[in-house]
Amino acid sequence: MGSILVVEDEEKIARVLELELEFEGYAVTKAADGIEGLEAYRTGKWDLILLDVMLPAMSGIDLLRRIRANDPHTKVILLTAKGTVEDKVAGLDLGANDYITKPFQIEELLARIRAALRMKIVEEQVEDESLLSYGGLTLNLKTREINRNGASIDLTPREYDLLVYLLTNRRQVLTRDQILEKVWGYDFAGDTNVVDVYIRYVRKKVDIPGLPPLIHTVRGVGYVLREDQ
Numbered sequence: 001m002g003s004i005l006v007v008e009d010e011e012k013i014a015r016v017l018e019l020e021l022e023f024e025g026y027a028v029t030k031a032a033d034g035i036e037g038l039e040a041y042r043t044g045k046w047d048l049i050l051l052d053v054m055l056p057a058m059s060g061i062d063l064l065r066r067i068r069a070n071d072p073h074t075k076v077i078l079l080t081a082k083g084t085v086e087d088k089v090a091g092l093d094l095g096a097n098d099y100i101t102k103p104f105q106i107e108e109l110l111a112r113i114r115a116a117l118r119m120k121i122v123e124e125q126v127e128d129e130s131l132l133s134y135g136g137l138t139l140n141l142k143t144r145e146i147n148r149n150g151a152s153i154d155l156t157p158r159e160y161d162l163l164v165y166l167l168t169n170r171r172q173v174l175t176r177d178q179i180l181e182k183v184w185g186y187d188f189a190g191d192t193n194v195v196d197v198y199i200r201y202v203r204k205k206v207d208i209p210g211l212p213p214l215i216h217t218v219r220g221v222g223y224v225l226r227e228d229q
Contacts, residue, residue, distance in 0.1 A: 001025035002047035002117055007037035007063065008079065009055050013102075017050065020106050021113075034058025041067060046074055048116055050109075053080035053091070061094060068095035072144050075116040077109075092158045098185070115185020119161050132167040135214050135227045137206060139167055148208055158183070159202050166202075166215065166225040175222040199223055 004026045008014040014030050021028045029044065031037035035057040041049065049067070053060040064076060077098040078091045091099045097119075098112050132139040136149045144160060146153040155163060162183050166174070176192035184194065199215065207213040216224050 001027070003027045003029070003045065004113070005029050005031065005037070005040055005044065005046045005049045007031045007034070007040075007049065007055065007060065008052045009033055010052075013079075016106075017109075020110070024110060026113075034060065034063045037063055038066060047120060048075040048077065048113060050077050050079055050113075051096070053078055061091075064095055073120075075120055077112060077116060079104075093156045095157055097157050097161065112185040115182065118182070118185075119164070132164070134167060134170050134225070136211065137167070137214060139163060148206060149211060151208060153205050155202065155205060159198060159205070162198050163202055163206065166223070169225075171224065171226045173218050173221055173224045179222065195222075 001024065004021055006014055006017050006021070006028060008017065008030070009032050011032070014032070018028045018030055029040055031040045034055040037049075037051070037055070038058065041063075051060045051064060055063070060078065060080075064078070067074065067076065072095075075097045076095065077100060078096045079100060079102060080091070081102045097116050100109055100112060130140055130142045132141065137146070138148070139146045141164070146155060146160075146163070162179070165179065165183050176195045179195045179199075180192055199217075203213075203215045207215060212227055214225050214227065216226060218224055
């Protein structure tokens with residue numbers, strides 16, 4: 001199923017996560033503070049890290065920065081009591097693949113974990129064909145470098161995952177629910193407004209002025225990445 005590192009200082013929460021994840025078939029290791037988490041990260045091989053933001057010894061954000069300094073690939077989901085939209089966007093921009101607010105339903109967390117690991121599998125499956133290219137847009141799955149007609153494009157981790165999904169399904173009309181499930185990992189009907197928000201973010205960066213637009217809205221349905229409308 002995969003190996004998961006849980007960095008969480010609240011022992012009761014860490015124990016519940018350990019039990020639930022092991023029941024689902026994951027191999028789980030726990031760390032109780034940021035320093036212990038960093039050591040576990042450096043000495044192990046992880047498919048995903050569940051990382052609490054408020055940690056003793058070293059904050060989750062500082063640990064995330066250290067991870068992302070040399071490792072753009074390991075999936076990281078932040079756990080935090082902060083719940084505002086601004087906090088969520090800031091956490092994602094710092095390099096997390098996802099962000100869930102305490103208290104959370106274990107079913108939702110499991111769904112997000114599955115989504116992150118699905119994206120990891122997609123990246124690994126196409127690793128030999130590391131370049132996704134369409135309409136002058138090129139995305140390197142190994143280096144995560146993105147450019148269009150030679151102009152570099154900088155995306156947050158969630159924007160990157162969204163663009164990978166659009167590119168791997170280019171010319172296919174995708175519903176908001178499809179995008180929500182595959183990129184965000186919700187296994188139930190959720191708020192698809194987040195899809196519209198992130199499509200807007202990616203479109204601003206990918207659809208460069210003077211070049212034909214690539215990301216199109218299909219009214220009443222969803223979105224499609226293609227060269228012509």
